Amino acid sequence: MSAAESAVETIQREMTIFARRARASAGRMHPELSLVSYTLLGHLEEQSGCRATDLAAHYALDKSTVSRQVAALEQAGLIERRLDPEDHRVQVLHLTEAGREILAQVTRSRRAAFRERLADWPAEDLVRFAAYLERYNADPGAKGSG
Amino acid sequence: MSAAESAVETIQREMTIFARRARASAGRMHPELSLVSYTLLGHLEEQSGCRATDLAAHYALDKSTVSRQVAALEQAGLIERRLDPEDHRVQVLHLTEAGREILAQVTRSRRAAFRERLADWPAEDLVRFAAYLERYNADPGAKGSG
């Protein structure tokens, strides 16, 4: 096996390990916000609000799944729905102040965890690693091969 | 923000994206073998058999979860249990021939997906990326920060 082939093997194995661990630990680290909820809130913040359908499309989730997630987030007071005056089928979702705060708090705690784990890394390696990950995820059609 | 700090941000973001995608696509790519089942079978092959308790400890899963997964895998004929003659509480799990075949087949298909996605990468980058991932996952206490 060439160096490149065995590197691909390693990437596959290590990505799988990471995905499994992430899945296992997501709920425990932030019981107040699942990985999916966190991602959805993040998207709402980035986009300054969007529709449930956009979330479903962007994250390859069923609209019913998003509908229930959104209902839970609204219930928890983290988002609010505003009826689109142009199209009454549409509800535009926005973060509430509480949602913004929780999101910031979870982001901080996640960031701290990553920072700690990467504390020993030389800056140069961090930058390269980050670039590789971006490139990997940016690949069109990338579905994670989970 | 320093280059290192923004690299950590990027790593966090991209790892999160990966974990989410992996979760979303795992079941669809290999309906015959969930990510967890795949991982467990892989461990059994690597270790040439082990106990359910070992799997639970190694993958931070509850023993009841492993018990049910194992039951399903046995039901599917992919593994078999052998009572430990030394300790009758213990069942040593082994891949069956069918299990070995399915595992090999899923591994091939996963490998092909990764290979395709990484096809454009220079060998040098593959090797570095693989090394970074190993280093990241090897960190003691690493739980994925999902």
Next chain:
DNA sequence: GCGTTCTAGTTGTATAGTACAACTTGATCC
């Protein structure tokens, strides 16, 4: 050697996340 305690595994129960299908409501298009 026999009770206490430990370990391996199973089963009952509950929860979260997910998908698919059927439905409701509103918009759009001949």
Next chain:
DNA sequence: GGATCAAGTTGTACTATACAACTAGAACGC
């Protein structure tokens, strides 16, 4: 203005998971 399309909700089912209670077997202490 009826057919069709789009956004979202709800019914139902399944999987993965955890925790707690339990069973069966092993080991330890005296």
